Amino acid sequence: MRKELLLTKILLQCGMGSALPAGKKKRQIIGQWALYLLIAVCIVPLLVLLYQFARGMYHSLSPLHLEYLAYDITLLLLSFTTLILSLPFAMSVLFLAKDIEYLLPMPFSPWQIAGAKVTTVLLYEYLTTAAIGIPMFAGIGVAAHHGPAYFLFALLILAALPVLPVIYGCLLGVLILPLTTKLRRKEAITTFFSILIVILSSSIGLFASYFGDALDNLDLVAIITGNSRLLMQAEYLFPNLRFAGSALENTAPLMLLLYVLTALAAILLFLLIGNRFYLKAVSGMNEVSQKREKLSAAEETRALKIRGIVRSCAAREWKLLVRTPVYFLNCVLSAFIVPVILLVALIIPLLGNTAELTAALQQMPQFLNMFHTEQFSGILMLTVFGITVLFCAMNLSASTCISREGSNFIEMKYIPVPYKKQLQGKMLCSIALSFAATLPYMILLIAAGTVILHTPVWLFIPGFAINVFTIFIVGYFQLIGDLWKPKLSWTSEQAAVKQNVIAMLTMFGVLVLCLLLGLGCIGLYLLRIPVYGILTVGILILGVLAFGLRAFAFRYGEKALARL
Amino acid sequence: MITLTNVSKTYGNSNIKAVDSQTWEIPDGKITGFIGPNGAGKSTTLKMITGIITPDEGSIEINGHDIVKDPIAAKKQFGFVSDSPDKFLRLKGIEYLRFCADVYDVPEAQRRERIDLFANRFGLTDALSSRIISYSHGMRQKLMVIGALLHNPSVWILDEPLTGLDPGSSFALKEMMREHAAAGNSVLFSTHILEIAERLCDYVAIVNRGRIVFRGTLEQLRAGYPGGMSLENIFLEMTNHA
Structure with missing residues (x-):
C-alpha cells in the first residue's frame, strides 16, 4: 500500500507539475493564480445555474x-x-x-x-x-x-x-x-x-x-x-x-x-x-507495425511533387490533425459532429411530442403573418452569424495550433520560412475546416428561408459574407489566444488540446464577443434602424474586424514566435 | 563558415551567463567538434547559431548572413539535426522529406535523387512509406539527417548526431561528414563521446560554463598537456579547473 x-x-x-505554481518565479505564480481566478469567475454562472436547477x-x-x-x-x-x-x-x-x-x-x-x-x-x-x-x-x-x-x-x-x-x-x-x-x-x-x-x-x-x-x-x-x-x-x-x-x-x-x-x-x-x-x-501498447515496402517510381514522383510553402505547411498540419486521434476528435470532428448532436437533441424531443408539433405547424401561418419579410431576413442573418460562431468555436484547430507543436516548435524557429507563412499554413487548415462545417448550414438556412419565409434569394450574398467574416474572426481570435500563451510543454497530445485552459478561455471569449455583436444588432433594431441598414453596417463591421484581427494576428504572431 | 562575435546569453533574470562572450569561428573545409560537460552551454550556443533563441549580445554570421538581422537567408545556409528525432511522428518518412524539400526549395529532380542516395546509404529505402512513429530511434535519427541534408547545405550543424545509430549508419554518416568537409564545407557537431571527437574532428572547441576554454586542433590540445595524458584526462582537467 x-x-x-x-x-x-x-x-x-x-501530471499536474506544470499546473502547480510551486517552484516558479513570483510573477509567474501571480500570473498563474490570476488565471485560476479568471477560470473560477468564468464558472461561477454555471455553478449558480446548477444550484438553481x-x-x-x-x-x-x-x-x-x-x-x-x-x-x-x-x-x-x-x-x-x-x-x-x-x-x-x-x-x-x-x-x-x-x-x-x-x-x-x-x-x-x-x-x-x-x-x-x-x-x-x-x-x-x-x-x-x-x-x-x-x-x-x-x-x-x-x-x-x-x-x-x-x-x-x-x-x-x-x-x-x-x-x-x-x-x-x-x-x-x-x-x-x-x-x-x-x-x-x-x-x-x-x-x-x-x-x-x-x-x-x-x-x-x-x-x-x-x-x-x-x-x-x-x-x-x-x-x-x-x-x-x-x-x-x-x-x-x-x-x-x-x-x-x-x-x-x-x-x-x-x-x-x-x-x-x-x-x-x-x-x-x-x-x-x-x-x-x-x-x-x-504491454506492447507502443508497438506500431511497419509496412517495409519500397515506394514505386510513380508513387515516389507523386509523393515528391513541389508545393508552395504555405500549402506544404498546411498539408503537414492537415495530416497531423487527421492522423492524431485526439486532434482529429477535437479539431476536425468536433466542428462537424457537434452540429449533428445539437440538431438531434432538438429534433428528438419534438418527435416525442407529436401533438405539440402538429399544433405548432397549424399555427405557422399565423406566426408568418406576425413578421415582415425584412424582419425574417434580419433573423435569418443573425441565425447564420450565431450558427457560424457556435460551430467554429467548437473547432479547436486554431486555438491549439501552436500548442500542438509541443517540443517540435523549435523546428518552426530554425526552418527558413517566415513565421507569417507558417501561421498562414496553419490557418488555412482551420479556416477550411470551419468553412466546410458551416457552409452547408448557411446554404440550408437561406434556402429554407427563401422557400418557407419568402425571404429574398440575394440573402445568399450577405449570408456568405457573414459566414466568411465570422469564420475569420473566430479563427484569428483563437490563434491570438494560443500565440499569447501556448501550452508547449506536455507529455500527451491530450494535454495540448483537452487540458489547454487558454483554448477554453478563448472559446468563451469569442462566444462573449460574438454575443455582444449579436446583441448590438438587436439593439440597433430596437432603435428603429432599418434591418437592411443594420445588415450593411453589420457586415462592414464584421469585415473590418475579420481583416483587422487577421493582420494583427500575423503581426503579433511574428513577435510572439520570435520571443518563444 | 560560422562566425560568432562576442556572443552572450543569460536566461531570465538570473545573473549567470549560459553563454559568455564567445568569439570563435567554425572554419570551412574542417569538421569542428563542439565538446563540453552537461550544462556547459553547448545547446544554448547551437540554439543561437540556428536562430532558435536570440543572443543578448554579439552577433552570429553564417556564410556572411546575420542570423538575427537576415534570418531567412542565414537559415538557408545550414542543415540542422537536433538532438531529438521524435518529430512529426504521424507523418510518413517520405511526407516529412517532401516537407523539408518544399521548405528549402529543392527542385523536384534533385530531391528525388538525393532522397534515393541518402535512403540507400542509410538503409531506409523500404521504410519511407511507413509512418515515423513506427521507426526505431536510430531510423528516426537517420531520417532527420536526410531531411537536414536534402538541400545540400554548405554548413552542417549536428547535435549529438551519432546517438542511436547502428555501426553501419554511424560509419556512413561519418564518411559523409568527412566528404562534406573535404569539399570545402563546414561541419559543426556536438558530442559527449571523446573517442568520436578524437577520430573524426579536425578541430575542436571546448566549452565550459558558457566560455570557450580551448579552440584548435587535437594536436595543439595535447601539446598543452605534456606527459602523454589521454584526451579524457585533458578534458577533465580543463573542465574541472577552468
Whole structure:
C-alpha cells in the first residue's frame, strides 16, 4: 500500500507539475493564480445555474411527492458526467501515458500500478464532481430545508460517488484491450474510445433534453411511466445509487455506510481484475507495425511533387490533425459532429411530442403573418452569424495550433520560412475546416428561408459574407489566444488540446464577443434602424474586424514566435 | 563558415551567463567538434547559431548572413539535426522529406535523387512509406539527417548526431561528414563521446560554463598537456579547473 501511495504521488506530480505554481518565479505564480481566478469567475454562472436547477427541480417535484427523483436525477447526472469525463482520463493515464514504459520494468505488482493510476484518475475527477455536485446538493438541501447532517452526508457521498464511474472507465480498457490484438495501436484504440465517448456524451445529452422537457411541462404521466423507467434502467448501471439517494433523502447512516462499502468493494474488485489483466492490456501498447515496402517510381514522383510553402505547411498540419486521434476528435470532428448532436437533441424531443408539433405547424401561418419579410431576413442573418460562431468555436484547430507543436516548435524557429507563412499554413487548415462545417448550414438556412419565409434569394450574398467574416474572426481570435500563451510543454497530445485552459478561455471569449455583436444588432433594431441598414453596417463591421484581427494576428504572431 | 562575435546569453533574470562572450569561428573545409560537460552551454550556443533563441549580445554570421538581422537567408545556409528525432511522428518518412524539400526549395529532380542516395546509404529505402512513429530511434535519427541534408547545405550543424545509430549508419554518416568537409564545407557537431571527437574532428572547441576554454586542433590540445595524458584526462582537467 505504501508503494501504491508513493506511485500515486509521483503520478500526480508528473501530471499536474506544470499546473502547480510551486517552484516558479513570483510573477509567474501571480500570473498563474490570476488565471485560476479568471477560470473560477468564468464558472461561477454555471455553478449558480446548477444550484438553481437543483432547487427548481426539487420545488417542482415536491408538490407531486416525487422529491426522491431530485436526488436520483442529481446522482445519476453526476455519475454519468464522471463516467464520460473519466473515460479519456482513464485511457490517457492507464494506457497511453509514456510512464508505462518506465513503470513496467520496476518491481511493482500490476495491482499497485493499476491502483495508483486509478487513484490518480479519481483525484482528477473530484474536481469536476465537486464543481457539479456541491451546487446541486446545496440547491436541494436549501429547497428541502435539510439540516447540517444532510450536508455532511452529501460531502461523504460526493467523496465516494466518482469511484464506480471511474472504475467502469478503467475496467473497460483493462478488459477490452487484451482482446483487441489487431487494434493494438495507440491511434486505433484512442479513436475507438473517442468515438465511444462522443456516442455516450450525445446519449446523455439526449437523455437530459428528453427528461428536461418532461420536467418543464410537469407531465406527471411522463415522469412516472416514462422517466421513472428510464431512471430505473440507468440505475442498473450504478446500482449503489439507491443507497446514496436514500441516505440523502432520509439522512440514514446505514444507507450511507452501505453506499461507501459498495464503493470500496468496487475498488477491491478492480484491483483483483487489474492484477490479472492490466499487464496484458498495457504491454506492447507502443508497438506500431511497419509496412517495409519500397515506394514505386510513380508513387515516389507523386509523393515528391513541389508545393508552395504555405500549402506544404498546411498539408503537414492537415495530416497531423487527421492522423492524431485526439486532434482529429477535437479539431476536425468536433466542428462537424457537434452540429449533428445539437440538431438531434432538438429534433428528438419534438418527435416525442407529436401533438405539440402538429399544433405548432397549424399555427405557422399565423406566426408568418406576425413578421415582415425584412424582419425574417434580419433573423435569418443573425441565425447564420450565431450558427457560424457556435460551430467554429467548437473547432479547436486554431486555438491549439501552436500548442500542438509541443517540443517540435523549435523546428518552426530554425526552418527558413517566415513565421507569417507558417501561421498562414496553419490557418488555412482551420479556416477550411470551419468553412466546410458551416457552409452547408448557411446554404440550408437561406434556402429554407427563401422557400418557407419568402425571404429574398440575394440573402445568399450577405449570408456568405457573414459566414466568411465570422469564420475569420473566430479563427484569428483563437490563434491570438494560443500565440499569447501556448501550452508547449506536455507529455500527451491530450494535454495540448483537452487540458489547454487558454483554448477554453478563448472559446468563451469569442462566444462573449460574438454575443455582444449579436446583441448590438438587436439593439440597433430596437432603435428603429432599418434591418437592411443594420445588415450593411453589420457586415462592414464584421469585415473590418475579420481583416483587422487577421493582420494583427500575423503581426503579433511574428513577435510572439520570435520571443518563444 | 560560422562566425560568432562576442556572443552572450543569460536566461531570465538570473545573473549567470549560459553563454559568455564567445568569439570563435567554425572554419570551412574542417569538421569542428563542439565538446563540453552537461550544462556547459553547448545547446544554448547551437540554439543561437540556428536562430532558435536570440543572443543578448554579439552577433552570429553564417556564410556572411546575420542570423538575427537576415534570418531567412542565414537559415538557408545550414542543415540542422537536433538532438531529438521524435518529430512529426504521424507523418510518413517520405511526407516529412517532401516537407523539408518544399521548405528549402529543392527542385523536384534533385530531391528525388538525393532522397534515393541518402535512403540507400542509410538503409531506409523500404521504410519511407511507413509512418515515423513506427521507426526505431536510430531510423528516426537517420531520417532527420536526410531531411537536414536534402538541400545540400554548405554548413552542417549536428547535435549529438551519432546517438542511436547502428555501426553501419554511424560509419556512413561519418564518411559523409568527412566528404562534406573535404569539399570545402563546414561541419559543426556536438558530442559527449571523446573517442568520436578524437577520430573524426579536425578541430575542436571546448566549452565550459558558457566560455570557450580551448579552440584548435587535437594536436595543439595535447601539446598543452605534456606527459602523454589521454584526451579524457585533458578534458577533465580543463573542465574541472577552468
